[in-house]
Amino acid sequence: MKGIKICVIGLGYVGLPLARLFSTKYPTVGFDMSQRRVDALMAGHDSTLEVSDELLQGALENGLICTTDLDLIRSCNFYVVAVPTPVDINNNPDLTPLYGASTTVGKVISKGDIVVYESTVYPGVTEDECIPVVEKVSGLKFNRDFYAGYSPERINPGDKLHTVEKIKKVTSGSTPEIGKIVNDVYASVITAGTHLAPSIKVAEAAKVIENSQRDINIAFVNELSKIFNKIGIDTQDVLEAASTKWNFLPFKPGLVGGHCIGVDPYYLAQCAQRHGYNPEIILAGRRMNDGMGEYVADRTIKLMLKKGIQVLNSEIIIFGFTFKENCPDVRNTKVIDIYRSLKEYNLYITIFDPWADREIVKREYGIDIITEFPENKKFDAAIFAVAHACFINFEISRCLKDNHVLFDVKGNVHRSRIDGRL
Numbered sequence: 001m002k003g004i005k006i007c008v009i010g011l012g013y014v015g016l017p018l019a020r021l022f023s024t025k026y027p028t029v030g031f032d033m034s035q036r037r038v039d040a041l042m043a044g045h046d047s048t049l050e051v052s053d054e055l056l057q058g059a060l061e062n063g064l065i066c067t068t069d070l071d072l073i074r075s076c077n078f079y080v081v082a083v084p085t086p087v088d089i090n091n092n093p094d095l096t097p098l099y100g101a102s103t104t105v106g107k108v109i110s111k112g113d114i115v116v117y118e119s120t121v122y123p124g125v126t127e128d129e130c131i132p133v134v135e136k137v138s139g140l141k142f143n144r145d146f147y148a149g150y151s152p153e154r155i156n157p158g159d160k161l162h163t164v165e166k167i168k169k170v171t172s173g174s175t176p177e178i179g180k181i182v183n184d185v186y187a188s189v190i191t192a193g194t195h196l197a198p199s200i201k202v203a204e205a206a207k208v209i210e211n212s213q214r215d216i217n218i219a220f221v222n223e224l225s226k227i228f229n230k231i232g233i234d235t236q237d238v239l240e241a242a243s244t245k246w247n248f249l250p251f252k253p254g255l256v257g258g259h260c261i262g263v264d265p266y267y268l269a270q271c272a273q274r275h276g277y278n279p280e281i282i283l284a285g286r287r288m289n290d291g292m293g294e295y296v297a298d299r300t301i302k303l304m305l306k307k308g309i310q311v312l313n314s315e316i317i318i319f320g321f322t323f324k325e326n327c328p329d330v331r332n333t334k335v336i337d338i339y340r341s342l343k344e345y346n347l348y349i350t351i352f353d354p355w356a357d358r359e360i361v362k363r364e365y366g367i368d369i370i371t372e373f374p375e376n377k378k379f380d381a382a383i384f385a386v387a388h389a390c391f392i393n394f395e396i397s398r399c400l401k402d403n404h405v406l407f408d409v410k411g412n413v414h415r416s417r418i419d420g421r422l
Contacts, residue, residue, distance in 0.1 A: 023062060082153060124204070149182035165191050311347060320354050
């Protein structure tokens with residue numbers, strides 16, 4: 001499409017891959033509030049590892065600009081907002097980043113421009129919460145002077161197979177005509193194709209239920225894991241047998257964290273409550289999954305007691321801290337719940353994760369981790385919490401005392417070597 005100049009606001013796990021992709025077809029500027037982040041990107045390195053140095057450097061050579069300077073984005077006419085949408089300490093949606101990004105857009109948007117939101121929200125946030133901010137700051141009138149769209153992000157951190165251009169994209173616009181323009185812009189770079197939703201609210205709802213559905217399904221198998229542990233049968237064996245039926249859904253038990261599955265259901269739940277409906281299944285699933293870190297810790301302690309290992313002042317090592325395997329993302333990691341639950345027993349905990357950034361973990365969670373394995377140290381127990389590829393063939397026996405407990409959260413360690421798993 002001719003005449004399109006794109007600005008992507010927020011250069012994190014979602015925004016940077018999108019900006020890099022758009023830059024293959026359009027003049028593109030990436031905007032972020034962090035000068036440190038921008039400096040690193042302009043030097044050709046992405047610390048999230050979502051965009052390889054080769055791809056990023058190629059994009060920079062082809063004209064991609066990353067900046068913190070508002071003046072450099074005033075000439076854009078297609079703004080894409082890709083900032084985080086977390087929950088607060090009470091699990092209520094925190095729209096602060098969206099308000100901030102909308103304020104930024106309001107300062108630079110001009111007549112005829114389009115702003116598209118990608119951040120995960122509940123139905124109505126784009127038009128009822130974000131657009132009024134843009135209107136107030138800019139002095140422009142929505143759907144007369146400027147327009148909006150919503151295209152939910154579908155980035156899967158750490159996934160090098162399903163990259164942004166290979167995942168079908170849902171699009172929408174504030175008018176039918178704008179919807180077509182938004183769809184055409186995305187369709188020009190998304191090789192997997194697009195789906196134009198009939199309204200912004202429909203697109204918002206589609207995104208929030210995608211991850212809520214996964215959350216509920218994982219909560220179900222987490223509950224099964226607790227039941228089968230009581231019965232004395234192996235959950236993995238049961239799931240393997242059940243999976244022989246063609247329409248059985250192959251979900252596995254585990255920790256459910258991250259910026260999407262562990263958060264989106266709360267956005268949907270609050271939306272439902274605002275409309276007078278109490279979402280029992282959604283919140284029950286969240287309660288189940290939010291409690292799995294404590295459950296893993298308690299199982300580990302009970303196994304130690306059964307083997308006669310003194311818990312007080314014992315040494316435990318946790319393998320992995322990121323919210324998922326093979327990526328450095330520690331947002332909303334549920335491994336922290338294992339750590340905090342174990343700390344109640346007055347023991348010593350070492351967290352080993354070569355993927356995580358020690359400074360970020362210290363800043364966000366107030367704890368110290370190690371990124372290099374502690375040689376010549378023996379532990380009373382080990383918990384495999386994250387299935388990093390570097391852990392798969394790890395010789396665990398070299399760091400465990402003769403009488404020990406090994407608990408496997410992800411089910412990747414051979415059963416002959418473990419004392420318990422989900």
